[in-house]
Amino acid sequence: MSSLNIRVLNKEDWAIYKELRLLSLQDSPDSFGSSYEHEVLFANEEWVSRLDPDNRAKYARPLIAELNGVAIGLAWGMLHSPCDKTAHLYQMWVSSRVRGQGVGRLLLNKIIEWAKNCGLDYIYLAVTTTNMAAVHLYKTIGFEPCGSSERLREISVLSVQPMRLKLCANVASQTL
Template sequence: MSDVKSRVLTPQDWQLYKLARLNSLEDAPDSFGSTYEQEVTLSDTEWQTRLDLKWRGLDALPLIAELEGQAVGLAWGVIHEPDTKMAHIYQMWVSPALRGKGIAKSLLGEISTWAVNKGCECIKLAVTTSNEAAVGFYTSSGYLPTGPLEALRVGSALMVQPMVKRLGNTQ
């Protein structure tokens, strides 16, 4: 979709991020380790702090996809110390009305480019096994299952499959 634009979120975007994140948790409660009930109670300061990467000492790429000023997609690329050769994808979500339009592919592409430029060798994510569309999307994007299934969150019967994609970077 050529009208959809993605950009990096900044601390000043906290309200847009909050709205997108809460929408994602309401729309797809079985896709995330956190829940709407946990995050809706966060203070405005906590939402702002999440996007203050420098203060948090976090190497991350928080992306928002927008259409006509509305948040329609979200994804985070994160590199955790000390394993700086592995990037992780969190909070991947696209508005239901726009799924299948290339937004998720574009967000993954941006995170992959960022990870390569950061010297990463692979990207890891976890996908709920019952979400066949997401599993198929990640598989078709080059992600391969790795390791045993894990619980989505404590007390959940839902399982997630860790997946990894090797990047062309072998520095």
């Protein structure tokens, strides 16, 4: 029987995170603003620092999905400042071996749950316009296009469309 686990990454997970993130950048170069060539040069301290709760990760929700203990997916919710009412979704990736089985939706729902618990109003992301799997996922969850598209990278021919999800108050607080 297979077991899927989604959990928050902590500092001690930096090597797993590094491996998975670099794999995602190699696997899906058109899905991310950053690149394998850029991040492979990071020192190990940078990977630790990304996950350090006393550092940038203080306002972040870095999630990993594991299937039978093997890392298969990533998603980051990020607040750029503690006063922000909008979270940003970054680094969303599911291993091609297990796509189409609901892992991406589960990861995203966990980020939404976190953002609601933080009392935020919106989740914002940017998706490559030709990435139909991701665009469909975000639309079925309720994300809507906002603003005009921009280039994925300075020299890229691909465009990204900003999308955002308005977070409703949860049912319990609506009925009070």
